[in-house]
Amino acid sequence: MTAVREPQQERSRATQQRLLEATVDCLFRYGWSGATTTVIAERAGVSRGAQLHHYPTRAALVLAAVQHLAERRADEIRTEAATLTGDLHERVDKVLDLLANAFTGPLFVAALEVWVAARTDPELRDALVPLEARVGREMHRLTVDVLGADESKPGVREGVQATLDLLRGLGVANLLTDDGPRRAQLLAAWKQQLITII
Numbered sequence: 597m598t599a600v601r602e603p604q605q606e607r608s609r610a611t612q613q614r615l616l617e618a619t620v621d622c623l624f625r626y627g628w629s630g631a632t633t634t635v636i637a638e639r640a641g642v643s644r645g646a647q648l649h650h651y652p653t654r655a656a657l658v659l660a661a662v663q664h665l666a667e668r669r670a671d672e673i674r675t676e677a678a679t680l681t682g683d684l685h686e687r688v689d690k691v692l693d694l695l696a697n698a699f700t701g702p703l704f705v706a707a708l709e710v711w712v713a714a715r716t717d718p719e720l721r722d723a724l725v726p727l728e729a730r731v732g733r734e735m736h737r738l739t740v741d742v743l744g745a746d747e748s749k750p751g752v753r754e755g756v757q758a759t760l761d762l763l764r765g766l767g768v769a770n771l772l773t774d775d776g777p778r779r780a781q782l783l784a785a786w787k788q789q790l791i792t793i794i
Contacts, residue, residue: 612650612660614640619661623706628713633657655720658710659727665703666731670738673698677742684744688787688794691742692759696783699767708768735760745794755793762786 618640622631633654637647651657673694680690698704711728714721739756740747747753766782769775 608650611640611642611646614642615647615650615657616661616664619657620665620703620706623658623661623709624702628709631658631709655723658720659723662703662707662710663727663731666707666734669698669701669703670734673738673742680742684794685787685791688743688791691739692763692783692787692790694742695739695759695763696766696779699763700770704767705771708771732760743794749794751793755790759786759790 615636618636619631622636622639625631626635633647634644636657637644640647647657651660676694677691680687682690710720710724714724736756739745739760740752743756745752745756747756762782766775766779770779
């Protein structure tokens with residue numbers, strides 16, 4: 597019986613994975629209004645019935661996708677950060693560049709689409725707020741870890757949070773126009789400040 601169930605469970609996990617990836621892709625490409633469950637199922641190459649079986653509502657699918665891909669991106673950042681060598685200046689420089697890329701990538705854009713939709717959708721907002729609080733705490737912890745920061749030092753916790761808030765704001769500023777040159781200048785200045793804090 598286990599031999600029969602295992603391939604079915606693997607197929608189920610593969611279907612869920614395709615749906616989650618397609619959801620973020622559709623949010624990034626088409627925005628909230630264009631990322632319908634029908635479009636997502638088509639993009640994932642699964643039937644509407646399979647999509648409904650795994651995620652009975654659009655909100656459930658979108659929230660699962662945001663959580664899954666936030667976790668995946670955090671794992672990627674950890675892996676990339678684990679290979680970093682050099683002194684504190686080099687580490688801060690490279691880690692902030694990794695994080696800045698995360699705040700301008702498809703997952704961030706997809707998450708913004710969901711945030712804006714949640715502003716006027718109470719059901720989505722009620723589900724999103726605790727998820728975003730958890731993702732925010734995890735991103736803070738990740739940043740502390742990859743920087744090798746000591747939060748017992750005064751100001752370090754606030755410095756890490758200011759870094760994340762700055763990167764989020766720069767990511768939003770980059771949505772409509774290429775804000776690369778200004779972002780690079782601000783990041784360079786902030787890197788110097790952060791070194792003095794951590």
